[in-house]
Amino acid sequence: MSKRTVYLILALGLVMSACGNNKQGDTIDTSSANCQFISTKDSSRLNITSVPNDSDAAKAFLASCINPYTKLYAQDPEAAKQGKKQYAYQGCSGCHGGNANGLMGPSLIDAKWHYAKHISDKGMFETIAGGTNGSPPEWGSMLIWHNQVDGHTGEGLDTDTILKIIAWLRTQYVGGGETPWLNN
Ligand code: HEC
Numbered sequence: 001m002s003k004r005t006v007y008l009i010l011a012l013g014l015v016m017s018a019c020g021n022n023k024q025g026d027t028i029d030t031s032s033a034n035c036q037f038i039s040t041k042d043s044s045r046l047n048i049t050s051v052p053n054d055s056d057a058a059k060a061f062l063a064s065c066i067n068p069y070t071k072l073y074a075q076d077p078e079a080a081k082q083g084k085k086q087y088a089y090q091g092c093s094g095c096h097g098g099n100a101n102g103l104m105g106p107s108l109i110d111a112k113w114h115y116a117k118h119i120s121d122k123g124m125f126e127t128i129a130g131g132t133n134g135s136p137p138e139w140g141s142m143l144i145w146h147n148q149v150d151g152h153t154g155e156g157l158d159t160d161t162i163l164k165i166i167a168w169l170r171t172q173y174v175g176g177g178e179t180p181w182l183n184n
Pocket residue numbers: 087090091092093094095096104105106107108112113114115118124127128132133134135139140141142145165
């Protein structure tokens with residue numbers, strides 16, 4: 001046997017034993033599979049980490065970028081009331097209207113998105129969590145809502161609450177055409 005063949009066999013053995021340590025059924029650490037968020041203000045990285053009291057839905061979203069409430073609320077109007085309640089309670093209705101069809105802030109239920117990425121729950125989450133910078137000025141701007149984002153003041157919302165609000169907004173959508181948020 002040549003020296004080279006011996007090395008090859010050794011290397012192969014190492015690879016196989018490494019695989020053996022990772023048997024199916026081992027716990028997989030999903031915290032490393034974080035969804036990467038982008039600030040709507042300036043396209044920089046928006047850091048939202050999972051915190052110990054995050055709900056299961058929040059954890060799932062932070063790992064996968066998929067809002068578990070969206071499909072649930074689409075099928076269960078009773079559950080969707082949770083999202084409507086938060087929308088009103090957190091004061092979104094003051095600017096976007098009680099039915100989310102617009103007041104001094106834009107409608108959140110038609111197809112005219114200020115930012116194209118709002119056709120995904122991840123994109124809409126980025127705007128609600130991290131705010132906007134008022135460009136163009138006629139759109140106005142929105143403040144930072146997520147209590148974990150730098151620059152946030154006051155009490156703020158956690159990941160779970162924002163997800164519930166988004167999922168409820170999706171149930172109110174009247175813009176027609178595609179509804180990609182339901183395709184996940
Ligand atoms: C003080 C007024 C105000 C409040 C309160 C407010 N918003 Fe806004 N919101 C705005 C304005 C103004 C814009 C437009 C900003 C822009 O386009 O840059 C906006 C934009 C948005 C958009 C993007 C709309 C689009 O057409 O793409 C979403 C989604 C949104 N807000 C959700 C919320 C939610 C959810 C809440 C409650 C947690 C909330 N807003 C509370 C003023 C407000």
